[in-house]
Amino acid sequence: MSFKIAIIGAGSVGFTKKLFTDILCVPEFQDIEFALTDISEHNLGMIKAILDRIVEANSLPTKVTATTNRREALEGARYIISCVRVGGLEAYADDIRIPLKYGIDQCVGDTICAGGILYGQRNIPVILDFCKDIREVAATGAKFLNYANPMAMNTWAAIEYGKVDTVGLCHGVQHGAEQIAEVLGAKSPRELDYVCSGINHQTWFIELKLNGRPIGKDELVAAFEAHPVYSKQEKLRIDVLKRFGVYSTESNGHLSEYLPWYRKRPDEITRWIDMSDWIHGETGGYLRYSTETRNWFETEYPQFLEAASKPIDPAKRSNEHASHILEALETNRVYRGHFNVKNNGVITNLPQDAIIESPGFVDRFGINMAAGITLPEACAATCMASINVQRMSVHAAIAGDIDLLKLAVLHDPLVGAVSTPEEVWQMVDEMVVAEAAWLPQYAHAVPAAKERLSKAHVKTREWAGAARRNVRSIEELRAEKAALKQAG
CATH class of the missing domain: 3.40.50.720 (NAD(P)-binding Rossmann-like Domain)
Structure with a gap:
């Protein structure tokens, strides 16, 4: 071909x-x-x-x-x-830094939240x-x-x-399935059959079978709590499993910033996260990781080459969807995966216009979604809060409407749990001004935002967050890598 x-x-x-x-x-x-x-x-x-x-x-x-x-x-x-x-990374740093001034502590900050x-x-x-x-x-x-x-x-x-x-396309579903298979003692993730549905980063394992045997909430909770690593790294995720009855695909850190309950008070944040790796909830964790990765790659490039x-x-082919989708479309070898598409009735209790993440099959006729899925009510309610924010955010971006943008941020679950409307209005002005170079649709709104900021009266604070780690130097990364190699 x-x-x-x-x-x-x-x-x-x-x-x-x-x-x-x-x-x-x-x-x-x-x-x-x-x-x-x-x-x-x-x-x-x-x-x-x-x-x-x-x-x-x-x-x-x-x-x-x-x-x-x-x-x-x-x-x-x-x-x-x-x-x-x-x-x-320049704009991304502002995505983390400015909301922190208003008390909004994000782990990743790349899906919703401010x-x-x-x-x-x-x-x-x-x-x-x-x-x-x-x-x-x-x-x-x-x-x-x-x-x-x-x-x-x-x-x-x-x-x-x-x-x-x-x-x-995202790999959260695959990673979540690998975790579940591991805690249940499966020899391979292929032993696990599941239906996972929702929206990106808030998809839910609503049906689980291990070698054909249904797995219920109590068995899954017990398996995660008994795991020597995940019981410490996924505390928030396990708590959501206990309360919702289903496991979320998303990492402990990511999930913590989509919900209004776990990151709204600094003393509560440290209770629910784990600092062994950025993905488990560290303040600005992905920004730190991305910065270190860029620096490491630049320095170690000859080794990568x-x-x-x-x-x-071929045995090391990853489970990223892209290659498998292309193979199915071009060769007609059927592939089953989880895809982000417009809902159009696939999930019965989410809006038609929403972008959902749900199971589908790919062959030479295209991507064919499995329709008629109904989420548990709590899962649907959580997804709906994010969908409403996403819809307003898209419409604001298309129109360059700073007022609608502020309303979108105000309705974000974590922002709303932490900030007052006055704080949100000022924070959005500050972010739009700081990131104006990448926001051409808001060029007309920047002068007025600057004028408002010159008269700003909402108090802010310089705060690193509840659980921040410093960016490690190349020397520190080398030393840690050597120590891990020696220990392994």
């Missing part, structure tokens, strides 16, 4: 390499073209060198091109994969530019695979306003 895949944001080096090797694990795909595009020539150069080394080491006919000209990369592409971070909503405002204009290019220069019927957060908002904008065939000389091992 010969076709073209464009990867936007290919400068996300580690993830692009994973997608690339996954796709080349499909025997029929070795003669295809990968067109890499990014705004950073430096990152493009690094990832192209790595992918060229993989092609050379495996004696493949695969073609790899790289350009900062996005339309050139998209021209004739059958599939477009996006893994962009609009504003980079940071995730502003992240969506930066992304959506860019997503619509991608869609315009896809409509104009990509192959007829091209499919857009969005990996970028905020998943639901980006996918919503691409489908509703970008008018492009779009699916949102050397590692690219190893043969591709």
Whole structure:
């Protein structure tokens, strides 16, 4: 087979390499073209060198091109994969730093909450530019695979306003299933059959079977509480399981910021999180991890390049959806996964226009969702709170409506549990002004926001958060890696 895949944001080096090797694990795909595009020539150069080394080491006919000209990369592409971070770590730092001044302590801040909503405002204009290019220069019927957060908002904008065939992809369901299989003592995650449904980062394992045997709430709670690691790392997640009766796909840290109950008081935050790794609830944890990863990669690049000389091992193909979707569409080998699409009746007790994450099957006819799923009422209620925020956020981003943006932030569950309306209004002004370089749709609103801030009277504080760790140096990372290697 010969076709073209464009990867936007290919400068996300580690993830692009994973997608690339996954796709080349499909025997029929070795003669295809990968067109890499990014705004950073430096990152493009690094990832192209790595992918060229993989092609050379495996004696493949695969073609790899790289350009900062996005339309050139998209021209004739059958599939477009996006893994962009609009504003980079600079804007992301403001997503964490500014809400902290108003008492809002986020672990990740890239889905909803104050940071995730502003992240969506930066992304959506860019997503619509991608869609315009896809409509104009990509192959007829091209499919857009969005990996970028905020998943639901980006996918919503691409489908509703970008008018492009779009699916949102995430790996939270797979990771949650691996955890459940482990605590239940399964030899392989393949022994676990499940139905997982909801919205991205708030999907719920509403049906579980291990080797055909149904698994109930009490057995699952007991299994997690008996696990020597997860019982400490997933305390909040286990508490939600006890109260809701079903397990959430999302990590302890992520889940904590989508709910109004666990991160609203600093003394409560430390009770529910674990500091052994960022993903379990650390303040600004993903920002720290992302900063360290970037610094580590820049310094250790020669080693990454050397590692690219190893043969591709199909047995190590990851469970990221992209390669499996492409394989099913192109070869008709059926793939079952969990996909972010417009609801349209798939989940009976969520709105029709919402972007849901739910089971589906892929073959040469496309992605076919399993319809008629009804969520437990508490799960639906939690999802609804986020959906309402997402809808307002998308509409605000499209219209450049700062008043609607403030209402979206006000209705966020965690923000509403922590902040007053006056605080929210001032915080949003501050965030829009700080991130104005990436918010073209709000250019008209920035002068008035600056004027309001000059007369601001709401008190703020400089606060690192309830559970903050410093960014580790390269030397510290090397020492920790060496210690782990010695211990292992």
